[in-house]
Amino acid sequence: MRVLEGNVVANGTKVGIVASRFNEFIVSKLIGGAQDALIRHGVNDDDITLAWVPGAFEIPLTAQKMAETGNYDAVICLGAVIKGATTHYDYVCAEVSKGVAAVGLKTEIPVIFGVVTTDNIEQAIERAGTKAGNKGYDAACTAIEMVNLIQNMK
Ligand SMILES: Nc1c(NC[C@H](O)[C@H](O)[C@H](O)CO)[nH]c(=O)[nH]c1=O
Numbered sequence: 001m002r003v004l005e006g007n008v009v010a011n012g013t014k015v016g017i018v019a020s021r022f023n024e025f026i027v028s029k030l031i032g033g034a035q036d037a038l039i040r041h042g043v044n045d046d047d048i049t050l051a052w053v054p055g056a057f058e059i060p061l062t063a064q065k066m067a068e069t070g071n072y073d074a075v076i077c078l079g080a081v082i083k084g085a086t087t088h089y090d091y092v093c094a095e096v097s098k099g100v101a102a103v104g105l106k107t108e109i110p111v112i113f114g115v116v117t118t119d120n121i122e123q124a125i126e127r128a129g130t131k132a133g134n135k136g137y138d139a140a141c142t143a144i145e146m147v148n149l150i151q152n153m154k
């Protein structure tokens, strides 16, 4: 049986990161986690490009623009959507999740969903480098694995 699988080893991998400034306290920790994972798995710091957007809603368009340049093997989307008093949360979460998935399918490179969507600030903190790990780190490992997997499929 031929098994297709990606290693978590970077080989000249070029990565774009789109990060939303809303809840920057959390998102900056996700960026730190992603950068740490990329570098520790062999990505050169010079091969990482970070684009800031105002909020998670703006992530998909920016991820698409980045992916369409052809300069990146993967794009990692980082953000923090935290539930407030109204239904705004649901609209932002729906659009960013659908949008990120659509960009991956359209551009045919891995576009990774590293956006935390939480009921409260405590849950977000737990996922930004404390008791539930760092979702930015996890997203970066996923990006490297997916780049490898797709290379192995050729
Ligand atoms: N409430 C959160 C937002 N809201 C802002 C939107 O993402 C968007 O920037 C605005 O509606 C303009 O289009 N964004 C987050 O990333 N996180 C939130 O908790």
Ligand SMILES: CC(=O)[C@@H](O)COP(=O)(O)O
Residues within 6 Å of the ligand: 081, 082, 083, 084, 085, 086, 087, 088, 089, 090, 092
């Ligand atoms: C997820 C959000 O957009 C959130 O911050 C909005 O809060 P609110 O529903 O209280 O306006």
